[in-house]
Amino acid sequence: MASVWQNNKQLRKWEGKHFKENSNGDFNYNLAYPLEDPLVNAISKYINIDKEYIYVGAGISQFINTIVGLNIWERIILPDIEFALYKRTSELHEKEMLFVKGIHLNDFIKNFQKIKTNKNDLLCISSPRWFNGEQLSKNQILEILDFFKGTLILDEAYVDYSNHENEMLDLCIDNDRVIIFRSFSKKFLASGHRTGYMVTKKQIKNMRNTIIPPHSVTSYSENFFVSLLNDKKILSAFDETRSYIKCNRDLLYNSLQEINELEVIKSDANFISLIFENEELCNKIYESLSGLAGIQKFNDIVPFIKIWINNERFSKEVIRRIKETI
């Protein structure tokens, strides 16, 4: 299936122009002063946060690999259904792990509250959640920070599809126990560029020079996103694309939630999850959706199907096939 970049003439043209400008044979890449990194500066301007608190890396994946593995954490706390790299990285570093149950965020918070924590614990949670797209409200995060004694990683890979893109950023400016991860993979539908950033006031020794080295991202990707963040027309083309995706997501949600046999969770991400009590119905619905792009089945604590939002025709076809199956 063609990507948004391939389908959109304006984006194709912009990419071609950008490629020409940057194909100049300059392969030097000296970042002698990491804080002068042009992308750190462009992001700082874009989100209006001091560059001192911004770190650029090769996608959120790099931040997970490096930050979760640090020996300053005594225990890694994860929701029992979470983006798998958190668990894998914790296992690799032989970390003590604790899993908190909760299909809905409210239940997660209630269960988490019962656990005694200490200042060297690290809680990692995606919001909107990798599992079902549910987003923590600011009050919920403040509530967590009140009873939880450790550091919180808020993985905002999908935040650009929510209605609260910038609300949580000041949390990490007000509180050095909060680390926010952001990615251009979902925001600009450009995961191949392997670029993301972290915002935190937390001081971790050698973070800028060795833990998150300033040479993680290629100069080509750096230039690409610096140009993109400075181009109002392209930024608004993406706003439109995301609004369109959000619209089709809500169309799908509104139709699916009317079906009694299904549990659908209101998502703030670019996907919707259907959650099942038994595998049988999950398999039946998954089969009915076969041949459509962007349908994934999981059996991770509970059986669920993730539907990645596409165009209106896609949403309507998903609804038609599910209604026919039930």
Ligand SMILES: Cc1ncc(COP(=O)(O)O)c(C=O)c1O
């Ligand atoms: C919750 C979450 N965090 C991080 C990532 C990885 O992001 P990146 O491409 O920036 O490494 C993903 C990718 O699927 C994700 O779902």
